[in-house]
Amino acid sequence: MCRVSGTAKVLVVEDTPDISEVIELALTGARLDVLAVDDGHRALAAALDWSPDVVVLDLNIPGPDGFEVCRRLRQFSAAYVLMLTARADEVDKLVGLSVGADDYLTKPFSPRELVARVQAMLRRPRALAGTAPAEPLPATTRDVGPVRLDLDAREVTVSGRPVALTRIEYDLLVALTENTRQVRTRDQLRERVWGGSWLADDHAVDVHMSNLRRKLTAAGATGVIATVRGVGYRVSPGRPA
Structure with missing residues (x-):
């Protein structure tokens, strides 16, 4: 388990050390707080204890695979999930989205694109594109x-x-x-x-x-x-x- 401090929190779940290091360097370079783990059980424990804002999740990991980790995450976490995997099959992408993933990036990937996608998840637009900002509603x-x-x-x-x-x-x-x-x-x-x-x-x-x-x-x-x-x-x- 590796931890580098920054601002918003990103949990990286990747069992290949070289790839995990590339992801960590890219995210910490964008001033994000990164915690890296290498299997599904550690991922779920870290998500529960650390409450990340975003989870970068590989599908092919030891223990529960990425699909199962994502499914369990959705029982207690509102974190965004970016699936990062070597699987390019559209069926896998659709299954990932159906179990709660928010986005899907296929290896090999551009570290700059990875950072851009994570940052886009963390950004919260206030109005729909092409429309005027909605008037605040008096009711909640x-x-x-x-x-x-x-x-x-x-x-x-x-x-x-x-x-x-x-x-x-x-x-x-x-x-x-x-x-x-x-x-x-x-x-x-x-x-x-x-x-x-x-x-x-x-x-x-x-x-x-x-x-x-x-x-x-x-x-x-x-x-x-x-x-x-x-x-x-x-x-x-x-x-x-």
């Missing part, structure tokens, strides 16, 4: 049909029952509910949630939106998220489950 909750968002607590309930969402899923729902009459394009959602339209492709947006819709439907909020073909997504009051 938003209601769409049976769905309620508590903006202060970052919690979502359906008919009073809590629904566990990942950070990305929650941020997508917040973006959609900023104006319930407006359709949000995928580019707008990328800018709002990932910090730049280059960071995630349409597959990433669609996979996270599919996961969000599935969780809301399972909780009894059917039809709250509607797909507008060829444009993007919007919210509606839904219909009884």
Whole structure:
């Protein structure tokens, strides 16, 4: 286990020492606080004890693999997850996104691109691209049909029952509910949630939106998220489950 101090905290999970060192040097050069571990069990323990802001996670690690680590992380951590792996198969990418990863970078990688993606995760845009900043809402909750968002607590309930969402899923729902009459394009959602339209492709947006819709439907909020073909997504009051 290696620790280098900086500002925002990044947990690096990589079992190849040379690659881990490259990642650490790149991130510490960007004044980030880095903790490096080399297996899945240490990764989960470090995430629990250290509460990182971002996790750079290799898939092929000893112990629980990257998919399982990401799945378990989502049970207690809101950290962004960047999967960094030699697997270039689109199926692996989609599986990674479906278990809660926020982005996916394939080896060999550019250290500068890695840093840019981590920094984009840490950046929190305040408005959708191409729109005027929204007026502050006097209420700290938003209601769409049976769905309620508590903006202060970052919690979502359906008919009073809590629904566990990942950070990305929650941020997508917040973006959609900023104006319930407006359709949000995928580019707008990328800018709002990932910090730049280059960071995630349409597959990433669609996979996270599919996961969000599935969780809301399972909780009894059917039809709250509607797909507008060829444009993007919007919210509606839904219909009884």
